[in-house]
Amino acid sequence: MAEGDQEGKLLGSADLLNIINGDHENRAKLPVTSSLPMNGGNGTYSYSKNSYYQKQSAGVEREKIIEEIREKLDMKTLSSVSNTIRLADLGCATGQNTFMTIQTIVEAMQRKYKSQISQSRPHDSDDQMPEFQVFFNDLESNDFNTLFTSLPQDRQYLAAGVPGSFHGRLFPESSIHFVHTSFSLHWLSKLPEELQNKASPAWNKGRVHYTSAPNEVIEAYACQFAEDMKRFLNARAKELVPQGMMVMIMTGIPKGMPYSQFPTGMLYDSISSSLMDMAKEGIIEEGEVDSFNLAFYAASPEEMAGIVEKNGCFGIERMELTNPAAWMKGPVDIPSLVTHVRAAMEGMFSRHFGSLVMDELFGRLTHKLQDISDLINSTCHEKVQLFAVLKRK
Amino acid sequence: MAEGDQEGKLLGSADLLNIINGDHENRAKLPVTSSLPMNGGNGTYSYSKNSYYQKQSAGVEREKIIEEIREKLDMKTLSSVSNTIRLADLGCATGQNTFMTIQTIVEAMQRKYKSQISQSRPHDSDDQMPEFQVFFNDLESNDFNTLFTSLPQDRQYLAAGVPGSFHGRLFPESSIHFVHTSFSLHWLSKLPEELQNKASPAWNKGRVHYTSAPNEVIEAYACQFAEDMKRFLNARAKELVPQGMMVMIMTGIPKGMPYSQFPTGMLYDSISSSLMDMAKEGIIEEGEVDSFNLAFYAASPEEMAGIVEKNGCFGIERMELTNPAAWMKGPVDIPSLVTHVRAAMEGMFSRHFGSLVMDELFGRLTHKLQDISDLINSTCHEKVQLFAVLKRK
Numbered sequence: 170m171a172e173g174d175q176e177g178k179l180l181g182s183a184d185l186l187n188i189i190n191g192d193h194e195n196r197a198k199l200p201v202t203s204s205l206p207m208n209g210g211n212g213t214y215s216y217s218k219n220s221y222y223q224k225q226s227a228g229v230e231r232e233k234i235i236e237e238i239r240e241k242l243d244m245k246t247l248s249s250v251s252n253t254i255r256l257a258d259l260g261c262a263t264g265q266n267t268f269m270t271i272q273t274i275v276e277a278m279q280r281k282y283k284s285q286i287s288q289s290r291p292h293d294s295d296d297q298m299p300e301f302q303v304f305f306n307d308l309e310s311n312d313f314n315t316l317f318t319s320l321p322q323d324r325q326y327l328a329a330g331v332p333g334s335f336h337g338r339l340f341p342e343s344s345i346h347f348v349h350t351s352f353s354l355h356w357l358s359k360l361p362e363e364l365q366n367k368a369s370p371a372w373n374k375g376r377v378h379y380t381s382a383p384n385e386v387i388e389a390y391a392c393q394f395a396e397d398m399k400r401f402l403n404a405r406a407k408e409l410v411p412q413g414m415m416v417m418i419m420t421g422i423p424k425g426m427p428y429s430q431f432p433t434g435m436l437y438d439s440i441s442s443s444l445m446d447m448a449k450e451g452i453i454e455e456g457e458v459d460s461f462n463l464a465f466y467a468a469s470p471e472e473m474a475g476i477v478e479k480n481g482c483f484g485i486e487r488m489e490l491t492n493p494a495a496w497m498k499g500p501v502d503i504p505s506l507v508t509h510v511r512a513a514m515e516g517m518f519s520r521h522f523g524s525l526v527m528d529e530l531f532g533r534l535t536h537k538l539q540d541i542s543d544l545i546n547s548t549c550h551e552k553v554q555l556f557a558v559l560k561r562k
Numbered sequence: 563m564a565e566g567d568q569e570g571k572l573l574g575s576a577d578l579l580n581i582i583n584g585d586h587e588n589r590a591k592l593p594v595t596s597s598l599p600m601n602g603g604n605g606t607y608s609y610s611k612n613s614y615y616q617k618q619s620a621g622v623e624r625e626k627i628i629e630e631i632r633e634k635l636d637m638k639t640l641s642s643v644s645n646t647i648r649l650a651d652l653g654c655a656t657g658q659n660t661f662m663t664i665q666t667i668v669e670a671m672q673r674k675y676k677s678q679i680s681q682s683r684p685h686d687s688d689d690q691m692p693e694f695q696v697f698f699n700d701l702e703s704n705d706f707n708t709l710f711t712s713l714p715q716d717r718q719y720l721a722a723g724v725p726g727s728f729h730g731r732l733f734p735e736s737s738i739h740f741v742h743t744s745f746s747l748h749w750l751s752k753l754p755e756e757l758q759n760k761a762s763p764a765w766n767k768g769r770v771h772y773t774s775a776p777n778e779v780i781e782a783y784a785c786q787f788a789e790d791m792k793r794f795l796n797a798r799a800k801e802l803v804p805q806g807m808m809v810m811i812m813t814g815i816p817k818g819m820p821y822s823q824f825p826t827g828m829l830y831d832s833i834s835s836s837l838m839d840m841a842k843e844g845i846i847e848e849g850e851v852d853s854f855n856l857a858f859y860a861a862s863p864e865e866m867a868g869i870v871e872k873n874g875c876f877g878i879e880r881m882e883l884t885n886p887a888a889w890m891k892g893p894v895d896i897p898s899l900v901t902h903v904r905a906a907m908e909g910m911f912s913r914h915f916g917s918l919v920m921d922e923l924f925g926r927l928t929h930k931l932q933d934i935s936d937l938i939n940s941t942c943h944e945k946v947q948l949f950a951v952l953k954r955k
Contacts, residue, residue, distance in 0.1 A: 252734070252735060252736075253734035253735065253737060300734045300735060302733075302734050302737075304722060309710050309711050309713070310711070312707060313706045313707055313710060313723065314705060314706055314707050317702050317706060317723070317725035318702050318703070318725075320702070320725065327724075327731065327732065327733060327734060328724070328725070328726075329697060329722040329723060329724045330706060330710070330722060330723040330724075330725070331720075331721070331722045331723075332710035332711075332713065332721070332723070333721075338720065339720065340695075340720060341645070341646035341693045341695050341720060342645060342646065342693060343645075344646060344695075
């Protein structure tokens with residue numbers, strides 16, 4: 170249920186944040202939008218004027234990361250092998266979020282190191298803090314120029330950028346001590362081919378996502394996700410040192426619940442039906458809807474745990490769903506929400522359907538979401554953010 | 563003397579290559595041109611249509627690097643401490659040159675590793691080649707996006723970009739095994755302040771460089787160069803592992819010879835006098851000439867050796883001057899040369915003097931250089947490229 174407190178203005182719903190954030194943090198990773206940044210400039214639908222959610226929700230999990238480092242990361246052992254501690258943020262994008270998160274992690278590691286050293290050598294205050302080196306990773310198409318010119322001047326680490334897909338190797342063997350990845354892993358590396366195969370039971374006709382689709386469609390998405398995660402975990406298993414930690418934050422879902430019961434699923438369904446309505450009216454072709462799918466998958470904690478256990482190289486320190494929008498108050502403001510969605514996602518739709526029909530699409534979407542606003546409000550504080558902490562065995 | 567062989571067409575002179583190459587390779591490093599790329603596009607004066615010298619002269623020193631690695635780099639010792647060999651190219655710019663050089667170095671290191679391993683363990687063919695990680699460094703303002711999207715697909719190394727000045731720390735302590743830097747170190751980090759101080763004997767009135775200037779001006783440049791090199795060597799001393807190798811290629815000059823005796827010096831003098839002529843005719847202000855200086859310094863091998871010895875952390879394996887343009891044949895084609903100079907350097911002049919006077923400046927420059935073409939031709943095969951190989955003690 171939406172909270173009754175009206176002091177704050179509720180702009181959106183909890184798990185819609187994930188899709189917006191996902192696009193924000195990892196637009197370069199979107200296979201269907203690989204060269205489509207968010208709306209630029211400062212206009213009505215620009216991302217810069219419509220990223221309030223993203224700012225507000227950034228850092229929801231930061232306290233948990235600090236807690237995990239404090240309680241479970243053995244800085245003394247890590248720094249005994251190397252005098253450099255190496256961190257990686259996978260899917261860093263260009264923004265300030267990665268710098269804030271990295272700063273949080275580095276400071277937590279420094280505190281842990283100091284506390285461990287003072288326990289073992291209480292009279293040795295001269296012990297030298299290890300140096301930190303941070304690798305900011307995203308696809309080659311990411312705007313690293315903006316990332317590099319935005320680096321904090323007073324950072325306590327040496328910085329490097331690493332271009333490439335995190336589904337493959339990025340770093341030397343046993344060289345990384347801490348991996349962070351936020352709102353990236355729910356983007357599939359590619360769309361399952363059968364989604365567009367008319368002869369397949371997984372043909373995803375008339376929909377843009379697996380929400381409300383037959384099991385075969387959901388299964389095709391799940392298989393691709395499992396394959397992507399397998400490659401991701403294999404690469405990280407090589408790169409992380411023993412006892413190295415990996416924090417993964419992404420969209421999740423409680424086990425067994427259909428995605429259509431969540432606001433993001435409602436959004437996808439409403440986009441699908443808006444597009445199908447437009448097809449019926451001849452504004453677009455029905456085949457265009459059939460051939461468009463969003464490469465986005467939300468896993469349950471149990472599903473993710475199964476994939477990690479199958480890989481076998483990592484211990485699971487923490488795996489849980491949280492409400493990413495506990496800070497939000499009041500009912501959803503649908504027009505504002507759609508403006509946010511448009512700022513983040515218009516590019517991928519306009520490339521496929523053409524920019525001329527975007528006003529039409531987002532106008533219809535607003536009406537459809539307004540029609541189901543009670544349903545959205547009743548589900549907008551679900552726990553749909555997966556927070557996982559793994560440790561290299 | 564210019565060689566008589568007329569089979570090849572000589573477009574320019576040997577050490578002019580250095581200034582053109584210098585700008586090409588390290589434009590981001592130019593303090594006076596930090597945001598001034600070479601002329602873009604495909605027009606008459608574009609860099610892309612006027613970079614023949616650069617292509618031809620790239621790789622002049624590559625054979626020497628291979629020789630140094632083969633004869634002096636102990637890959638067995640380096641790889642016994644770490645299973646990752648880390649390389650850095652400082653001042654990499656965006657182009658293909660850095661990839662070609664790095665490829666050459668990695669392959670030479672792999673050959674050396676194999677030969678050392680086969681000598682010590684002739685029957686152990688399964689010995690695992692170390693992984694290579696390459697750090698491409700340039701200033702934050704460098705176009706890393708172009709660099710990253712141009713990375714060779716079939717590279718045998720993991721790649722990272724490192725933004726920042728090489729006059730400070732870039733990498734963790736004792737983490738780098740090989741440093742390469744080409745056509746970067748002759749650019750000063752800043753211009754000596756006294757060059758613009760009317761009360762100073764180092765006031766560089768009416769000139770754009772220390773060529774043909776009083777000793778005080780030369781001394782001011784030399785002091786800044788020594789200070790820059792001190793910071794550079796201090797940082798590299800921290801970062802290189804013991805026995806790690808550093809190859810430095812830059813413009814040089816034989817000890818005791820005035821810069822005005824070299825084609826690049828003649829170019830600078832001709833630019834100075836062209837500008838002063840324009841000032842006298844009221845086309846520009848004389849004060850504009852006084853306040854413009856090129857932050858470019860050519861050191862002699864003896865001078866560089868002195869700086870390295872004062873630092874004390876490196877052994878000198880090789881320090882020599884070479885002719886960077888042994889491939890060039892025939893007399894200098896002055897108009898073509900000026901077009902090349904313009905493509906590489908127009909930005910820094912137009913920012914200071916305005917784009918409206920560029921045709922005038924480069925037209926006058928062409929005439930002045932044509933007047934002294936015999937002199938240019940008689941000196942254009944001087945050894946003005948400094949090749950230095952250091953090893954961390």
